Amino acid sequence: MHASRGTQRRSAGLGLALLSAFAFGGSGVAAKPLIEAGLDPLHVVWLRVAGAALIMLPVAWRHRNLVRERPALLAGFGLFAVAGVQACYFAAISRIPVGVALLVEYLAPALVLGWVRFVQRRPVTRAAAVGVVLAVGGLACVVEVWAGLGFDALGLLLALGAACCQVGYFVLSDHGGQEGKGSDGRRVEPPHPLGVIAYGLIVGALILTVVARPWGMDWSLLGGSAGLDGDVVPAWVLLGWIVLVATVLAYGSGVVSVRMLSPQVAGVVACLEAVIATVLAWVLLGEHLSAPQLIGGFVVLTGAFIAQSATPKPPAGPVAAGVGAAAGAAESELSAGRASH
Template sequence: MHRSTASPTLPPGRTLGLGLALVSAFAFGGSGTAAKPLIEAGLSPLHVVWLRVTGAAVALLPIAYRHRDAVLRRPGLLLGFGLLAVAGVQACYFAAISRIPVGVALLIEYLGPPLLIGYVKFVQRKPISRGSAIGAGIAVAGLACVVEVWNGLSFDALGVLFALGAACCQVGYFVLADAGRRGDRPVDPLAVSAYGLLVGAVLLTAVARPWQADWSPLGGDVVMNGHTLPAFVPAAWMVLIATVLAYLTGVISVGYLSPPVAGVVANLEAVVATVLAWVLLGEHLGLPQIAGGLLVLAGAFAAQVSTSGAEEKAAEKTSVAPDAAAPVAAVASVPPAEDRAARTARTGSTTAP
């Protein structure tokens, strides 16, 4: 599995990747808590998403300018990331929650890690550790408890398809983030995030038509768990932390972790979202949700530990294999017609085959 070329086998690199993935999950998890007061103040969910993505794209314009050569090197990658990892996830998720309960949509969307494992194994034909698969399964079971999927379950076919579309777009997030570091034309992960958000902003502008929205609530106050605060505070948090920081750390982390492991760790976003809603919005957690959060943590940990051990064993085999195979390669390279004198001069033995 691909990891950063700067530290291909060292544990510190993996530790850094895990830390960045955790930061990304925590940052993404705060998006809903920051967005809800804005929606309750009068902004539509679609316009809140547009504000989030466009604000982040503007904040990352200096990075986009610095890495402007990436547009010529990997235009397809940047377009795909913006289409799937930014605009696709947002549009499909909000279309889903307009037809099915939010909890059900969130659970289906976070089937992304198991789908990602299937993609890596059956499409990319790469080995997947048993622990990664088990960890993903445990994490999904935990998510079912976190979102209390048994409450208000609805089988709206179109809504389920939209949620599955969000899950597939989430797979694209990890696959494209990993692909950006590969090949003879690698792209800096900062450029992937910056141009992905720019592409997503353009696509969402065509859909959201922000010029038709009433943006006056941003100039007033919003209420969060009984406390009044300026609307620009949650808006700034949503843009700078839940989007800019979340995308930058998430994309970089995939370079140090395998995409399946990064995907499982990303499940923590749902736990963070639920806890923040409890603390900041007064939406209390029940015992099943607490238990589910622990399961998500256990699943992420199991996937990380299992994959780490498998990669270390693979690295050990790689370091031993060349020396062990050298005599065989040397013998195999001798042409059948080579005379005995030449073989004697090369091997020092007249009995060499």
């Protein structure tokens, strides 16, 4: 009986992890047509984050104790994992293919190892070093260095910026995800993943409001349509997908899946996000990648997974990761590479 329940739980968790990877993977494909229709990338990010924050307000109210207990963690998650990652990622896909941007972002686990080794001066395993080498070598194939970087240099730098923001959140998680004592001396439990996500979205929305200045946005574009590789889709449908599916559903299903599976298994499934995003961009946007780029993408994901598995894990904690899922438990779930997509 217990074995049967355990199997059912793992099957359900795997299904939710796949759903989360698919939902996250579709964010760039839905956002790029809106950007090409005339919306500024920052405005698309603001619409996504602000819309999701409104929906998550009841969750934020339920976990309002986090404002008092974990203010630095909430601020860091909002700044790095929400505002920073998503702004850089959406700006990147306005200049380079969705799949390439996401694969560049998958350098984050390798960059974390660099932080551990050269900044914290802590030893890393041989497997971790192999993962970094694979990730960097695979990325060289993705961006086709032999052709003199066939992609927009600024777009690649923005994608790398998204990876660096992921690293910023990973480092913050390492310091903020532990049990501790509140100002009154009582023990404070690790933060609830959904609570951190809800407040991260709220903080991110506030930051992006100042940066994006949505009052200057051409709101009439949302009543128009956007092109999807020759097809015409209402802009509000794409925006609804980004907010409801690629953000709220993606985060929610991702957090639940990590609790039903181990963080390691969920992290493996999260790697499918880049594959799903690349396939969707190929089918829906006509963004074709060459054979060397596809092979390089596989090598990047392999290296990222090895590096992430070998990185000293922060205490239990929700994203993403991505990478998505970013990309994690509260912090591991948050840092599984899911933050950006």
